[in-house]
Amino acid sequence: MKARQVVAGVHVLLAAVHVYWATGVTWPAIDQRSLSQAVLGQEVSFAPQVVLPLAALHVVLAVAVLKVDRLRLAQLVVAGLAAGLALRAAAGLVWDFGLGTDSGTAFYWLNLFFYTPACITLLAADLRLLRTRQLRELPA
Template sequence: MTGTTARRSGIALVGLLAVDGLAHLYWATGQTWPAADERALSLAVLGMEVSFAPRVVLPLAALTLTGAAAVLAHTHGRGGRATRLVTVAVAAGLGVRGLAGLGWAAGVLDSPAGPFYWLNLALYTPACLGFGWAAARLARAR
């Protein structure tokens, strides 16, 4: 991976993680956009009913925003081994989620009915696999 490609991949990955973290912060306020209510949001995002209370979404926001900061540092050659390990962890997490998405799409895993199935197929799985691959390549970059 060339330096320019690594930087671009890193910035794109940081953008994805930051948007995800900011969405979780937004949901922690009690807002449910783009869904009409918490139940609809939960079914679209996770395929099951779960709480989007601050005690649930704030730790997820902290995790993704911390990951974004570490990936950004690694992209710019900062932080050494620590930021590389976080970038590896981001790659692993996205890869596992992407593989689970393939399992749901292929029917190997039970996929919830409703909007989650199509969002998983069209958005979540491809994004996780693509960004997971980019994170893995970025983690290997010097």
């Protein structure tokens, strides 16, 4: 399986999770407050008008990743995605050192062992996709 299919699959999975949350289900947490605290480290709404646009964004990102070798617009979208992932990974590393978050929370541990490593991995994959595209465009 190609890297872009894996990365696109991750975005489709994230879209599905956001659609799932839009139904009002709070799994894997017991309630919306706990879900919000675990996922974002603060209390925010998981109402459909909040999570459905995020689901749509992940679908757009999945399509862009799949088309990155064929469309210039897709390449720009993936470059924007990489920039966003770089910012999130940097913030995650700050939080990993205990700055701005309490080490006794679920968010801290999820960020340390899941969220930040996932962002770094996706960032590396996106950069690889962009680099592969650029290498193809070089004159022979």
